[in-house]
Amino acid sequence: MSSVLVKNGRLIRKHTVEPADLLVDSGRIAAIGKNLTAGQATLIDAQGMYVAPGFIDIHIHGAGGSDFMDGGAESVKTILDTVLPHGTTSLLPTLMSEPLSRMRQAIEAIADSEDPRILGIYIEGPFFSEEKKGAQPAAHLLAPDVDSFQALIDGFTEKIKVVSLAPELPGGLDLVGVIVRSGMIAALGHSNASFSQAMAAIDAGVSQFTHFYNGMSSLHHRNPGAVGAGLLATTTTLELIADGIHVHPRAIELMVKTRGIDYICLITDAVRATGMPDGKYTLAGQEIFVQDGIARLVDGESLAGSTLTMEKAVRNMVQFGFPLHDVVRAATFVPACRLGVDTTKGSIAVGKDADLVVLNEDMGVEYVLIGGELRYEGG
Ligand SMILES: [Zn+2]
Numbered sequence: 001m002s003s004v005l006v007k008n009g010r011l012i013r014k015h016t017v018e019p020a021d022l023l024v025d026s027g028r029i030a031a032i033g034k035n036l037t038a039g040q041a042t043l044i045d046a047q048g049m050y051v052a053p054g055f056i057d058i059h060i061h062g063a064g065g066s067d068f069m070d071g072g073a074e075s076v077k078t079i080l081d082t083v084l085p086h087g088t089t090s091l092l093p094t095l096m097s098e099p100l101s102r103m104r105q106a107i108e109a110i111a112d113s114e115d116p117r118i119l120g121i122y123i124e125g126p127f128f129s130e131e132k133k134g135a136q137p138a139a140h141l142l143a144p145d146v147d148s149f150q151a152l153i154d155g156f157t158e159k160i161k162v163v164s165l166a167p168e169l170p171g172g173l174d175l176v177g178v179i180v181r182s183g184m185i186a187a188l189g190h191s192n193a194s195f196s197q198a199m200a201a202i203d204a205g206v207s208q209f210t211h212f213y214n215g216m217s218s219l220h221h222r223n224p225g226a227v228g229a230g231l232l233a234t235t236t237t238l239e240l241i242a243d244g245i246h247v248h249p250r251a252i253e254l255m256v257k258t259r260g261i262d263y264i265c266l267i268t269d270a271v272r273a274t275g276m277p278d279g280k281y282t283l284a285g286q287e288i289f290v291q292d293g294i295a296r297l298v299d300g301e302s303l304a305g306s307t308l309t310m311e312k313a314v315r316n317m318v319q320f321g322f323p324l325h326d327v328v329r330a331a332t333f334v335p336a337c338r339l340g341v342d343t344t345k346g347s348i349a350v351g352k353d354a355d356l357v358v359l360n361e362d363m364g365v366e367y368v369l370i371g372g373e374l375r376y377e378g379g
Contacts, residue, residue: 003030004374005038006367009046009358012053012328014347022051024354027372032350042374044367046358052328053347054089054355054370055310056335058162059122059211059239059267061094061283063274063309068093069284071105076113082275083268085376086309087357087365090119090345092161094269096284097125097140100152107152111159116371119339120161123152124210127175128190129166134215135297135304136190137284144171146178157182161339164189164210167201180205185338187239190215191226198229202236208338211269212238212255213247214303231258237338239267240330242316243308245294249320256322265338266313266331271295271305315363 003025011020021036064082066075093110095103127144153160163179164187179186189210209230217225273281273290281288287298295304317327336346344353358367368376
C-alpha cells in the first residue's frame, strides 16, 4: 500500500484546528507532527487548506441519477462515486417506503456490494404516519408490524443499522423493542407523535430523530410535540439537513444550544437529482421536480429530499455561525459514534483509518483519501 504525506495543512481535530503534517501509511494515519519528511511517500501540499476526517453521511437515498431503491449494483456504484468528490467516504444507503418486495430487493443489492464505504443500511419506512408522510408515498405506508419487519430484514440483521418509524402508531412501541433488541438504532420519523408519545418512544428505545424538525409534529407551547421531545430528551441524536431550506438557521441554533453539537448529526437526505441538472426525477415511484436545487413533489408543496452534499452542509453550518471543528464533528465523529465505528473512523488520530478530506478556505474539496488511497484530486 502506498504512503502519502499531507504537508502544511490545518488539521481539524475533535476540538481544535491545528497546523501539522500528517503521514498516511498502510491505510492508516501513521504520524502527526511538525516537519515530517516524505521519503517514498506521495506528497500533498495542503498549504492554506484544512484536513478533515472523511464525511460520514448516514442518511442518503441517491445521487448522480441513481437511487438505492433502484436495486442494482450499478446504481450503488454510481451513488458512491458521485458523492466521493464531495468528501463522503462512508455512508448508509437509505431506503424509502415502497412495496416490501422492492425494499427487500434494494437490501439485497446493497448487501451484495463489497464496497467498504458502505457501513450498513438505513430503512426509512414504511411504518409511518400518513399525516407526516412528506415525500413517502401514502400508498405504501403500513401499520407497524413485527412479522413483516422481520420478513423484510431476514438474513440481513447485521447489515441494518437504523430503522425509522412513527412509534405512536398501534404496534409502534413493540416494533421499537424488536429493532433495539436486534442491535439496530430505532429512529422517530414521519411521526405525528404527541410530546408524551414521543417521550414514551424514547423510554422504549428510540435514540435518534430522522431529519429533525422535518416530517414530525412541531413544537407548540400547549403541545410540544416530537420536536419538543427531541429538544428535551438528553439521550437522542438529531439528524439535520443543513441546506438552509429544510431548517431555518436559527432553528438550527436552537437545536445546538439546547442539545449541544455532539447530539447533532449532519445528513444530506440526498436524492437521485443530486449532482444533476434541475428538472424532473422520480422518488419512490413519484415524480419530483427540482428547481434551483430544491426538490419537491410535483403534485404538492412537500420537499422531496435534498440535493445537498456533505461539504456544502459543512460550509452552510460555518456560514450560519458555528465553529468549524464543531461542524466537522457533526459530520464525522457523531455519525461514527452512532454506528459504533469511532475507534477506526470519524476523527484524525494516529492509528485511525486514513479516510481524509482536504478542503480549501471556501470548504471546496481538493483531495479525498479513502483507506490511505488518493481517490480524488480536484482541479
Ligand atoms: Zn430520507
